[in-house]
Amino acid sequence: MAYLDQNPELGYPLVAGLGLLVGSFLNVVILRLPRRMEWEWKRDAREVLEEPELYDPPPPGIVVERSHCPHCGHQLSWYENIPVLSWLALRGRCRSCRAPISIQYPLVELVTALLCTLCVWQFGFGWQGFGACLLTCFLVALSGIDLRTQLLPDSLTLPLMWLGLVASLDNLYMPAKPALLGAIAGYASLWSVWWVFKQVTGKEGMGHGDFKLLAALGAWVGLAGVLPIILLSSVVGAVAGSIWLAMKGRDRATPIPFGPYLAIAGWVVFMWGEQLIGLYKGYAGL
Template identity: 50%
Template structure:
Protein backbone atom coordinates (compact mmCIF):
# COMPACT_ATOMS: atom_id res chain seq x y z
CA UNK A 1 0.00 0.00 0.00
CA UNK A 2 2.81 2.38 0.89
CA UNK A 3 4.58 1.67 -2.41
CA UNK A 4 1.30 2.38 -4.24
CA UNK A 5 1.03 5.83 -2.69
CA UNK A 6 4.70 6.47 -3.43
CA UNK A 7 4.10 5.56 -7.08
CA UNK A 8 1.09 7.89 -7.25
CA UNK A 9 3.13 10.70 -5.67
CA UNK A 10 5.94 10.13 -8.15
CA UNK A 11 3.54 10.27 -11.09
CA UNK A 12 1.98 13.49 -9.78
CA UNK A 13 5.37 15.09 -9.28
CA UNK A 14 6.49 14.18 -12.80
CA UNK A 15 3.20 14.76 -14.63
CA UNK A 16 1.90 18.24 -13.86
CA UNK A 17 -1.26 17.80 -15.96
CA UNK A 18 -2.26 14.63 -14.07
CA UNK A 19 -1.61 16.28 -10.73
CA UNK A 20 -3.61 19.43 -11.49
CA UNK A 21 -6.45 17.48 -13.12
CA UNK A 22 -6.74 15.25 -10.06
CA UNK A 23 -6.72 18.21 -7.68
CA UNK A 24 -9.27 20.06 -9.81
CA UNK A 25 -11.74 17.15 -9.99
CA UNK A 26 -11.42 16.29 -6.30
CA UNK A 27 -11.83 19.94 -5.35
CA UNK A 28 -15.01 20.25 -7.41
CA UNK A 29 -16.50 17.34 -5.46
CA UNK A 30 -15.30 18.84 -2.18
CA UNK A 31 -16.86 22.16 -3.21
CA UNK A 32 -20.18 20.37 -3.61
CA UNK A 33 -19.81 18.99 -0.07
CA UNK A 34 -18.82 22.44 1.23
CA UNK A 35 -22.21 23.70 0.05
CA UNK A 36 -23.76 21.12 2.39
CA UNK A 37 -21.49 22.23 5.24
CA UNK A 38 -22.25 25.91 4.67
CA UNK A 39 -26.00 25.30 4.71
CA UNK A 40 -26.36 22.58 7.33
CA UNK A 41 -23.73 23.30 9.98
CA UNK A 42 -25.39 26.54 11.24
CA UNK A 43 -28.76 24.73 11.31
CA UNK A 44 -27.21 21.84 13.23
CA UNK A 45 -25.82 24.31 15.76
CA UNK A 46 -29.20 26.04 16.03
CA UNK A 47 -30.95 22.75 16.69
CA UNK A 48 -28.37 21.87 19.31
CA UNK A 49 -28.90 25.21 21.07
CA UNK A 50 -32.68 24.77 20.95
CA UNK A 51 -32.34 21.27 22.40
CA UNK A 52 -30.28 22.65 25.27
CA UNK A 53 -32.90 25.35 25.84
CA UNK A 54 -35.64 22.72 25.96
CA UNK A 55 -33.72 20.74 28.54
CA UNK A 56 -33.13 23.90 30.56
CA UNK A 57 -36.72 25.14 30.38
CA UNK A 58 -38.26 21.65 30.41
CA UNK A 59 -40.71 22.64 27.73
CA UNK A 60 -40.93 22.70 23.97
CA UNK A 61 -40.14 25.86 22.04
CA UNK A 62 -43.56 26.85 20.74
CA UNK A 63 -42.19 28.60 17.65
CA UNK A 64 -40.21 25.59 16.43
CA UNK A 65 -42.19 22.64 15.09
CA UNK A 66 -39.21 20.81 13.56
CA UNK A 67 -38.91 17.15 14.50
CA UNK A 68 -35.50 17.13 16.13
CA UNK A 69 -35.73 13.34 16.63
CA UNK A 70 -34.97 12.84 12.95
CA UNK A 71 -31.23 12.84 12.14
CA UNK A 72 -29.94 16.09 10.72
CA UNK A 73 -26.23 16.30 10.07
CA UNK A 74 -23.80 16.63 7.18
CA UNK A 75 -24.80 13.19 5.84
CA UNK A 76 -28.49 12.77 6.72
CA UNK A 77 -31.05 13.53 5.45
CA UNK A 78 -30.21 13.12 1.77
CA UNK A 79 -30.17 16.26 -0.34
CA UNK A 80 -33.56 17.32 -1.66
CA UNK A 81 -35.35 20.29 -3.16
CA UNK A 82 -36.26 22.73 -0.36
CA UNK A 83 -39.64 23.41 -2.01
CA UNK A 84 -41.06 20.10 -3.27
CA UNK A 85 -38.75 17.84 -1.17
CA UNK A 86 -37.96 15.70 -4.20
CA UNK A 87 -34.77 13.70 -3.69
CA UNK A 88 -31.78 14.87 -5.71
CA UNK A 89 -30.52 12.03 -7.89
CA UNK A 90 -26.77 11.33 -8.03
CA UNK A 91 -26.57 12.47 -11.66
CA UNK A 92 -28.26 15.72 -10.62
CA UNK A 93 -25.50 16.39 -8.11
CA UNK A 94 -22.48 16.54 -10.41
CA UNK A 95 -20.58 19.76 -9.58
CA UNK A 96 -21.36 22.68 -11.94
CA UNK A 97 -22.41 20.41 -14.84
CA UNK A 98 -25.71 19.35 -13.25
CA UNK A 99 -26.63 22.95 -12.46
CA UNK A 100 -25.98 23.93 -16.09
CA UNK A 101 -27.91 20.97 -17.50
CA UNK A 102 -30.85 21.66 -15.19
CA UNK A 103 -30.66 25.36 -16.15
CA UNK A 104 -30.52 26.31 -12.48
CA UNK A 105 -33.90 24.76 -11.64
CA UNK A 106 -35.24 21.73 -9.78
CA UNK A 107 -35.92 18.86 -12.19
CA UNK A 108 -39.27 18.18 -10.49
CA UNK A 109 -40.86 21.54 -9.66
CA UNK A 110 -38.69 24.09 -11.54
CA UNK A 111 -37.86 25.82 -8.26
CA UNK A 112 -34.75 28.02 -8.86
CA UNK A 113 -31.46 26.61 -7.56
CA UNK A 114 -29.16 29.31 -6.23
CA UNK A 115 -26.23 30.15 -8.50
CA UNK A 116 -24.06 30.20 -5.40
CA UNK A 117 -23.81 26.41 -5.43
CA UNK A 118 -21.80 26.18 -8.68
CA UNK A 119 -19.91 29.35 -7.70
CA UNK A 120 -18.69 27.73 -4.46
CA UNK A 121 -17.71 24.60 -6.40
CA UNK A 122 -15.82 26.61 -9.01
CA UNK A 123 -14.05 28.78 -6.42
CA UNK A 124 -13.03 25.68 -4.47
CA UNK A 125 -11.48 24.13 -7.58
CA UNK A 126 -9.76 27.32 -8.72
CA UNK A 127 -8.21 28.17 -5.36
CA UNK A 128 -7.12 24.56 -4.86
CA UNK A 129 -5.45 24.57 -8.28
CA UNK A 130 -3.64 27.80 -7.43
CA UNK A 131 -2.28 26.21 -4.25
CA UNK A 132 -1.38 22.98 -6.07
CA UNK A 133 0.45 24.84 -8.84
CA UNK A 134 2.27 27.12 -6.38
CA UNK A 135 3.60 24.37 -4.08
CA UNK A 136 3.71 21.38 -6.42
CA UNK A 137 2.94 17.78 -5.41
CA UNK A 138 4.09 18.13 -1.79
CA UNK A 139 2.75 17.55 1.71
CA UNK A 140 2.64 21.32 2.18
CA UNK A 141 0.39 21.69 -0.86
CA UNK A 142 -2.03 19.06 0.50
CA UNK A 143 -2.08 20.83 3.88
CA UNK A 144 -2.76 24.23 2.33
CA UNK A 145 -5.47 22.80 0.06
CA UNK A 146 -7.31 21.39 3.10
CA UNK A 147 -6.90 24.75 4.84
CA UNK A 148 -8.33 26.45 1.73
CA UNK A 149 -11.42 24.22 1.79
CA UNK A 150 -12.15 24.98 5.44
CA UNK A 151 -11.54 28.71 4.93
CA UNK A 152 -14.12 28.74 2.14
CA UNK A 153 -16.72 27.12 4.39
CA UNK A 154 -15.95 29.58 7.18
CA UNK A 155 -16.15 32.53 4.80
CA UNK A 156 -19.62 31.76 3.48
CA UNK A 157 -21.00 30.77 6.88
CA UNK A 158 -19.77 34.07 8.33
CA UNK A 159 -21.34 35.98 5.44
CA UNK A 160 -24.67 34.24 6.01
CA UNK A 161 -24.79 34.09 9.80
CA UNK A 162 -22.04 36.34 11.24
CA UNK A 163 -20.59 33.18 12.75
CA UNK A 164 -17.28 31.29 12.64
CA UNK A 165 -18.15 27.88 14.13
CA UNK A 166 -15.74 26.27 16.60
CA UNK A 167 -16.50 23.00 14.78
CA UNK A 168 -14.31 24.33 11.95
CA UNK A 169 -11.87 26.81 13.51
CA UNK A 170 -10.66 24.58 16.34
CA UNK A 171 -9.89 21.50 14.17
CA UNK A 172 -8.11 23.85 11.78
CA UNK A 173 -6.02 25.18 14.67
CA UNK A 174 -5.09 21.65 15.76
CA UNK A 175 -4.25 20.76 12.16
CA UNK A 176 -1.87 23.72 11.95
CA UNK A 177 -0.16 22.75 15.22
CA UNK A 178 0.16 19.07 14.24
CA UNK A 179 1.55 20.07 10.84
CA UNK A 180 4.29 22.05 12.58
CA UNK A 181 5.19 19.03 14.72
CA UNK A 182 5.40 16.87 11.59
CA UNK A 183 7.75 19.39 9.98
CA UNK A 184 5.45 20.55 7.19
CA UNK A 185 5.42 24.21 8.22
CA UNK A 186 7.23 26.21 10.89
CA UNK A 187 8.87 25.01 14.11
CA UNK A 188 6.40 23.88 16.83
CA UNK A 189 7.58 26.60 19.22
CA UNK A 190 6.94 29.25 16.57
CA UNK A 191 3.51 27.74 15.86
CA UNK A 192 2.50 27.87 19.53
CA UNK A 193 3.76 31.44 19.92
CA UNK A 194 2.03 32.40 16.66
CA UNK A 195 -1.29 30.92 17.80
CA UNK A 196 -1.09 32.75 21.12
CA UNK A 197 -0.13 36.05 19.51
CA UNK A 198 -2.87 35.71 16.88
CA UNK A 199 -5.57 35.11 19.47
CA UNK A 200 -4.39 37.68 22.00
CA UNK A 201 -3.84 40.48 19.47
CA UNK A 202 -7.49 40.60 18.36
CA UNK A 203 -8.68 39.72 21.86
CA UNK A 204 -6.88 42.83 23.16
CA UNK A 205 -8.36 45.01 20.41
CA UNK A 206 -11.81 43.59 21.19
CA UNK A 207 -11.66 44.51 24.86
CA UNK A 208 -10.05 47.90 24.26
CA UNK A 209 -12.81 48.76 21.78
CA UNK A 210 -15.48 47.50 24.18
CA UNK A 211 -14.11 49.50 27.10
CA UNK A 212 -14.03 52.68 25.02
CA UNK A 213 -17.33 52.35 23.16
CA UNK A 214 -19.29 49.80 25.18
CA UNK A 215 -19.83 47.79 21.99
CA UNK A 216 -18.39 44.55 20.67
CA UNK A 217 -16.41 45.17 17.49
CA UNK A 218 -15.86 41.53 16.52
CA UNK A 219 -16.55 37.98 17.63
CA UNK A 220 -14.41 35.37 19.34
CA UNK A 221 -14.35 33.34 16.14
CA UNK A 222 -12.16 36.04 14.59
CA UNK A 223 -9.60 35.59 17.40
CA UNK A 224 -9.49 31.84 16.77
CA UNK A 225 -9.15 32.26 13.01
CA UNK A 226 -6.18 34.59 13.40
CA UNK A 227 -4.71 32.09 15.88
CA UNK A 228 -4.93 29.50 13.10
CA UNK A 229 -2.83 31.65 10.78
CA UNK A 230 -0.39 32.39 13.58
CA UNK A 231 0.06 28.64 14.15
CA UNK A 232 0.35 27.99 10.43
CA UNK A 233 2.60 30.87 9.35
CA UNK A 234 4.18 32.22 12.54
CA UNK A 235 3.72 35.42 14.51
CA UNK A 236 5.75 37.36 11.93
CA UNK A 237 2.91 37.03 9.41
CA UNK A 238 0.20 38.43 11.69
CA UNK A 239 0.83 42.10 10.97
CA UNK A 240 0.62 41.48 7.22
CA UNK A 241 -2.66 39.59 7.66
CA UNK A 242 -4.21 42.23 9.92
CA UNK A 243 -3.22 45.07 7.59
CA UNK A 244 -4.44 43.25 4.49
CA UNK A 245 -7.74 42.23 6.08
CA UNK A 246 -8.35 45.76 7.39
CA UNK A 247 -7.72 47.37 4.00
CA UNK A 248 -9.77 44.79 2.08
CA UNK A 249 -12.53 44.90 4.70
CA UNK A 250 -12.73 48.68 4.64
CA UNK A 251 -12.89 48.89 0.84
CA UNK A 252 -15.36 46.04 0.28
CA UNK A 253 -17.42 46.83 3.39
CA UNK A 254 -17.91 50.50 2.52
CA UNK A 255 -18.68 49.61 -1.09
CA UNK A 256 -21.33 47.05 -0.05
CA UNK A 257 -22.95 49.42 2.44
CA UNK A 258 -23.07 52.14 -0.20
CA UNK A 259 -24.53 49.87 -2.90
CA UNK A 260 -27.07 48.29 -0.53
CA UNK A 261 -27.93 51.65 1.03
CA UNK A 262 -27.42 50.41 4.59
CA UNK A 263 -26.41 52.42 7.64
CA UNK A 264 -22.71 52.58 8.48
CA UNK A 265 -23.48 51.06 11.87
CA UNK A 266 -24.61 47.84 10.17
CA UNK A 267 -22.47 44.91 11.42
CA UNK A 268 -20.05 43.51 8.83
CA UNK A 269 -18.48 40.05 9.22
CA UNK A 270 -14.71 40.34 9.58
CA UNK A 271 -14.00 36.62 9.14
CA UNK A 272 -14.11 36.62 5.32
CA UNK A 273 -11.51 39.39 5.14
CA UNK A 274 -9.27 37.59 7.63
CA UNK A 275 -9.63 34.42 5.57
CA UNK A 276 -8.79 36.22 2.31
CA UNK A 277 -5.80 38.02 3.83
CA UNK A 278 -4.56 34.84 5.52
CA UNK A 279 -4.88 32.82 2.33
CA UNK A 280 -2.96 35.43 0.32
CA UNK A 281 -0.26 35.57 2.99
CA UNK A 282 -0.12 31.78 3.08
CA UNK A 283 0.80 31.73 -0.61
CA UNK A 284 2.67 34.96 -1.19
CA UNK A 285 3.48 36.38 2.24
CA UNK A 286 7.26 36.52 1.72
CA UNK A 287 6.90 38.29 -1.62
CA UNK A 288 4.51 40.81 -0.08
CA UNK A 289 6.88 41.55 2.79
CA UNK A 290 9.84 41.89 0.41
CA UNK A 291 7.89 44.27 -1.83
CA UNK A 292 6.82 46.33 1.18
CA UNK A 293 10.38 46.65 2.51
CA UNK A 294 11.62 47.60 -0.96
CA UNK A 295 8.88 50.20 -1.22
CA UNK A 296 9.85 51.90 2.04
CA UNK A 297 13.55 51.56 1.21
CA UNK A 298 14.32 49.23 4.10
Protein backbone atom coordinates in the same frame (compact mmCIF):
# COMPACT_ATOMS: atom_id res chain seq x y z
CA MET B 1 2.82 11.84 -5.45
CA ALA B 2 6.16 11.79 -7.26
CA TYR B 3 4.38 10.59 -10.41
CA LEU B 4 1.98 13.54 -10.27
CA ASP B 5 4.88 15.95 -9.69
CA GLN B 6 6.53 14.56 -12.82
CA ASN B 7 3.25 14.64 -14.79
CA PRO B 8 1.46 17.86 -13.78
CA GLU B 9 -0.70 17.68 -16.91
CA LEU B 10 -2.47 14.80 -15.13
CA GLY B 11 -2.14 16.10 -11.59
CA TYR B 12 -3.71 19.52 -12.04
CA PRO B 13 -6.92 18.25 -13.72
CA LEU B 14 -7.17 15.56 -11.03
CA VAL B 15 -6.88 18.11 -8.22
CA ALA B 16 -9.36 20.43 -9.97
CA GLY B 17 -11.86 17.60 -10.31
CA LEU B 18 -11.46 16.62 -6.67
CA GLY B 19 -11.81 20.29 -5.77
CA LEU B 20 -15.18 20.42 -7.53
CA LEU B 21 -16.36 17.37 -5.58
CA VAL B 22 -15.11 18.74 -2.27
CA GLY B 23 -16.70 22.10 -3.10
CA SER B 24 -20.03 20.32 -3.51
CA PHE B 25 -19.60 18.89 -0.01
CA LEU B 26 -18.61 22.31 1.35
CA ASN B 27 -21.93 23.66 0.09
CA VAL B 28 -23.63 21.08 2.31
CA VAL B 29 -21.50 22.17 5.27
CA ILE B 30 -22.22 25.86 4.65
CA LEU B 31 -25.97 25.29 4.49
CA ARG B 32 -26.52 22.58 7.08
CA LEU B 33 -23.98 23.15 9.85
CA PRO B 34 -25.54 26.44 11.10
CA ARG B 35 -28.98 24.82 11.16
CA ARG B 36 -27.63 21.90 13.18
CA MET B 37 -25.96 24.33 15.57
CA GLU B 38 -29.17 26.33 16.06
CA TRP B 39 -31.14 23.14 16.71
CA GLU B 40 -28.59 22.01 19.31
CA TRP B 41 -28.64 25.44 21.01
CA LYS B 42 -32.42 25.34 21.33
CA ARG B 43 -32.32 21.79 22.67
CA ASP B 44 -29.65 22.67 25.24
CA ALA B 45 -31.53 25.84 26.26
CA ARG B 46 -34.71 23.83 26.91
CA GLU B 47 -32.72 21.46 29.11
CA VAL B 48 -31.12 24.28 31.10
CA LEU B 49 -34.47 26.08 31.53
CA GLU B 50 -36.15 22.75 32.35
CA GLU B 51 -38.83 23.35 29.75
CA PRO B 52 -41.02 20.47 28.57
CA GLU B 53 -39.78 18.40 25.65
CA LEU B 54 -41.06 19.47 22.24
CA TYR B 55 -41.30 17.50 19.03
CA ASP B 56 -38.43 19.11 17.21
CA PRO B 57 -36.76 16.69 14.78
CA PRO B 58 -33.16 17.52 13.96
CA PRO B 59 -32.39 19.14 10.60
CA PRO B 60 -30.62 17.06 7.94
CA GLY B 61 -27.17 15.82 8.86
CA ILE B 62 -24.07 16.83 6.97
CA VAL B 63 -22.97 13.42 5.70
CA VAL B 64 -25.81 10.87 5.70
CA GLU B 65 -28.89 12.61 4.29
CA ARG B 66 -29.07 13.07 0.53
CA SER B 67 -29.14 16.50 -1.06
CA HIS B 68 -32.58 17.89 -1.79
CA CYS B 69 -34.30 21.01 -3.04
CA PRO B 70 -34.80 23.44 -0.13
CA HIS B 71 -38.09 24.61 -1.67
CA CYS B 72 -39.99 21.41 -2.47
CA GLY B 73 -37.87 18.73 -0.80
CA HIS B 74 -37.18 16.89 -4.08
CA GLN B 75 -34.23 14.51 -3.51
CA LEU B 76 -31.55 15.00 -6.10
CA SER B 77 -30.55 12.13 -8.36
CA TRP B 78 -26.85 11.55 -9.02
CA TYR B 79 -27.05 13.29 -12.38
CA GLU B 80 -28.60 16.35 -10.70
CA ASN B 81 -25.71 16.56 -8.27
CA ILE B 82 -22.73 16.78 -10.63
CA PRO B 83 -20.69 19.85 -9.64
CA VAL B 84 -21.27 22.89 -11.88
CA LEU B 85 -22.52 20.81 -14.84
CA SER B 86 -25.85 19.92 -13.24
CA TRP B 87 -26.50 23.56 -12.34
CA LEU B 88 -25.79 24.59 -15.91
CA ALA B 89 -27.88 21.76 -17.39
CA LEU B 90 -30.82 22.64 -15.14
CA ARG B 91 -30.31 26.34 -15.95
CA GLY B 92 -30.16 27.13 -12.27
CA ARG B 93 -33.61 25.74 -11.46
CA CYS B 94 -34.99 22.72 -9.61
CA ARG B 95 -36.10 19.99 -12.01
CA SER B 96 -39.21 19.31 -9.89
CA CYS B 97 -40.60 22.70 -8.80
CA ARG B 98 -38.56 25.01 -11.09
CA ALA B 99 -37.55 27.16 -8.12
CA PRO B 100 -34.22 28.97 -8.65
CA ILE B 101 -31.07 27.26 -7.37
CA SER B 102 -28.64 29.67 -5.74
CA ILE B 103 -25.52 30.52 -7.70
CA GLN B 104 -23.67 29.80 -4.46
CA TYR B 105 -23.51 26.12 -5.43
CA PRO B 106 -21.43 26.36 -8.61
CA LEU B 107 -19.51 29.36 -7.27
CA VAL B 108 -18.26 27.49 -4.17
CA GLU B 109 -17.38 24.47 -6.31
CA LEU B 110 -15.42 26.53 -8.82
CA VAL B 111 -13.62 28.59 -6.16
CA THR B 112 -12.62 25.45 -4.27
CA ALA B 113 -11.31 23.79 -7.44
CA LEU B 114 -9.35 26.89 -8.48
CA LEU B 115 -7.80 27.53 -5.06
CA CYS B 116 -6.83 23.88 -4.54
CA THR B 117 -5.17 23.84 -7.96
CA LEU B 118 -3.21 26.95 -6.98
CA CYS B 119 -2.19 25.22 -3.76
CA VAL B 120 -0.59 22.25 -5.52
CA TRP B 121 0.93 24.59 -8.08
CA GLN B 122 2.62 26.44 -5.21
CA PHE B 123 3.48 23.52 -2.90
CA GLY B 124 3.47 20.43 -5.13
CA PHE B 125 1.49 17.20 -4.82
CA GLY B 126 3.01 16.05 -1.51
CA TRP B 127 1.99 16.67 2.09
CA GLN B 128 2.54 20.42 1.80
CA GLY B 129 0.12 20.63 -1.10
CA PHE B 130 -2.39 18.43 0.72
CA GLY B 131 -2.20 20.58 3.86
CA ALA B 132 -2.63 23.75 1.82
CA CYS B 133 -5.74 22.27 0.17
CA LEU B 134 -7.08 21.30 3.59
CA LEU B 135 -6.58 24.84 4.90
CA THR B 136 -8.27 26.21 1.79
CA CYS B 137 -11.36 24.02 2.20
CA PHE B 138 -11.77 25.07 5.83
CA LEU B 139 -11.50 28.75 4.85
CA VAL B 140 -14.04 28.40 2.03
CA ALA B 141 -16.53 26.75 4.40
CA LEU B 142 -15.98 29.32 7.16
CA SER B 143 -16.32 32.23 4.73
CA GLY B 144 -19.55 30.87 3.30
CA ILE B 145 -21.06 30.31 6.75
CA ASP B 146 -20.03 33.74 8.02
CA LEU B 147 -21.42 35.47 4.95
CA ARG B 148 -24.78 33.75 5.39
CA THR B 149 -25.14 33.73 9.18
CA GLN B 150 -22.33 35.85 10.72
CA LEU B 151 -21.17 32.73 12.58
CA LEU B 152 -17.73 31.13 12.70
CA PRO B 153 -18.31 27.70 14.27
CA ASP B 154 -15.87 26.39 16.85
CA SER B 155 -16.27 22.98 15.19
CA LEU B 156 -14.29 24.39 12.24
CA THR B 157 -12.01 27.10 13.67
CA LEU B 158 -10.58 25.02 16.53
CA PRO B 159 -9.73 21.91 14.45
CA LEU B 160 -8.13 24.23 11.89
CA MET B 161 -5.92 25.70 14.59
CA TRP B 162 -4.91 22.28 15.90
CA LEU B 163 -4.15 21.05 12.39
CA GLY B 164 -1.80 23.98 11.91
CA LEU B 165 -0.05 23.24 15.20
CA VAL B 166 0.23 19.54 14.37
CA ALA B 167 1.71 20.38 10.96
CA SER B 168 4.35 22.49 12.70
CA LEU B 169 5.53 19.47 14.71
CA ASP B 170 6.90 18.06 11.46
CA ASN B 171 8.06 21.51 10.31
CA LEU B 172 5.70 21.21 7.34
CA TYR B 173 5.47 24.98 6.84
CA MET B 174 7.37 26.31 9.85
CA PRO B 175 8.74 25.19 13.25
CA ALA B 176 6.46 24.62 16.21
CA LYS B 177 7.48 27.71 18.19
CA PRO B 178 6.50 30.33 15.55
CA ALA B 179 3.25 28.42 14.92
CA LEU B 180 2.35 28.40 18.62
CA LEU B 181 3.27 32.07 19.03
CA GLY B 182 1.26 32.88 15.90
CA ALA B 183 -1.83 31.20 17.34
CA ILE B 184 -1.42 33.06 20.64
CA ALA B 185 -0.79 36.41 18.95
CA GLY B 186 -3.68 35.93 16.55
CA TYR B 187 -6.17 35.37 19.34
CA ALA B 188 -4.75 37.98 21.73
CA SER B 189 -4.55 40.76 19.13
CA LEU B 190 -8.21 40.73 18.11
CA TRP B 191 -9.37 39.95 21.63
CA SER B 192 -7.54 43.08 22.83
CA VAL B 193 -9.23 45.21 20.17
CA TRP B 194 -12.61 43.74 21.13
CA TRP B 195 -12.01 44.35 24.83
CA VAL B 196 -10.90 47.98 24.41
CA PHE B 197 -13.80 48.72 22.05
CA LYS B 198 -16.26 47.23 24.52
CA GLN B 199 -14.86 49.24 27.43
CA VAL B 200 -15.06 52.48 25.45
CA THR B 201 -18.43 52.03 23.73
CA GLY B 202 -20.19 49.34 25.75
CA LYS B 203 -20.73 47.39 22.53
CA GLU B 204 -19.08 44.34 21.04
CA GLY B 205 -17.30 45.28 17.84
CA MET B 206 -16.75 41.74 16.57
CA GLY B 207 -17.63 38.17 17.34
CA HIS B 208 -15.46 35.76 19.30
CA GLY B 209 -15.20 33.53 16.24
CA ASP B 210 -12.95 36.13 14.61
CA PHE B 211 -10.40 35.72 17.44
CA LYS B 212 -10.37 31.96 16.95
CA LEU B 213 -10.10 32.19 13.18
CA LEU B 214 -7.08 34.49 13.40
CA ALA B 215 -5.56 32.16 16.01
CA ALA B 216 -6.03 29.27 13.57
CA LEU B 217 -4.43 31.26 10.75
CA GLY B 218 -1.58 32.22 13.06
CA ALA B 219 -0.86 28.53 13.61
CA TRP B 220 -0.44 28.11 9.85
CA VAL B 221 1.51 31.28 8.99
CA GLY B 222 3.44 31.79 12.22
CA LEU B 223 4.02 34.88 14.32
CA ALA B 224 5.49 36.89 11.43
CA GLY B 225 2.33 36.43 9.36
CA VAL B 226 -0.22 37.66 11.90
CA LEU B 227 0.35 41.40 11.42
CA PRO B 228 0.20 41.18 7.59
CA ILE B 229 -3.10 39.27 7.90
CA ILE B 230 -4.55 41.96 10.17
CA LEU B 231 -3.43 44.79 7.89
CA LEU B 232 -4.52 43.10 4.65
CA SER B 233 -7.88 41.99 6.03
CA SER B 234 -8.55 45.50 7.35
CA VAL B 235 -7.88 47.03 3.93
CA VAL B 236 -9.93 44.43 2.07
CA GLY B 237 -12.70 44.67 4.65
CA ALA B 238 -12.83 48.47 4.50
CA VAL B 239 -13.04 48.54 0.70
CA ALA B 240 -15.35 45.56 0.17
CA GLY B 241 -17.48 46.41 3.19
CA SER B 242 -18.00 50.00 2.05
CA ILE B 243 -19.00 48.81 -1.42
CA TRP B 244 -21.43 46.27 0.05
CA LEU B 245 -23.04 48.84 2.37
CA ALA B 246 -23.39 51.30 -0.52
CA MET B 247 -24.99 48.66 -2.76
CA LYS B 248 -27.42 47.66 0.00
CA GLY B 249 -28.15 51.28 0.94
CA ARG B 250 -27.22 50.74 4.59
CA ASP B 251 -25.30 52.89 7.04
CA ARG B 252 -21.93 52.13 8.64
CA ALA B 253 -23.61 50.91 11.85
CA THR B 254 -24.75 47.79 10.00
CA PRO B 255 -22.76 44.76 11.20
CA ILE B 256 -20.83 42.96 8.45
CA PRO B 257 -19.01 39.63 8.68
CA PHE B 258 -15.25 40.01 9.10
CA GLY B 259 -14.42 36.31 8.78
CA PRO B 260 -14.26 36.22 4.96
CA TYR B 261 -11.77 39.10 4.91
CA LEU B 262 -9.60 37.33 7.49
CA ALA B 263 -9.84 34.15 5.42
CA ILE B 264 -8.83 35.93 2.20
CA ALA B 265 -5.93 37.73 3.86
CA GLY B 266 -4.83 34.58 5.70
CA TRP B 267 -4.84 32.51 2.51
CA VAL B 268 -2.85 35.14 0.59
CA VAL B 269 -0.27 35.47 3.38
CA PHE B 270 -0.03 31.68 3.70
CA MET B 271 0.58 31.31 -0.04
CA TRP B 272 2.82 34.32 -0.73
CA GLY B 273 3.60 35.92 2.63
CA GLU B 274 7.37 35.94 2.23
CA GLN B 275 7.14 37.49 -1.23
CA LEU B 276 4.74 40.17 0.01
CA ILE B 277 6.97 41.05 2.96
CA GLY B 278 9.97 41.14 0.62
CA LEU B 279 8.17 43.51 -1.75
CA TYR B 280 7.19 45.77 1.14
CA LYS B 281 10.75 45.89 2.49
CA GLY B 282 12.09 46.64 -0.97
CA TYR B 283 9.53 49.40 -1.48
CA ALA B 284 10.23 50.87 1.96
CA GLY B 285 14.00 50.60 1.47
CA LEU B 286 14.41 48.37 4.53
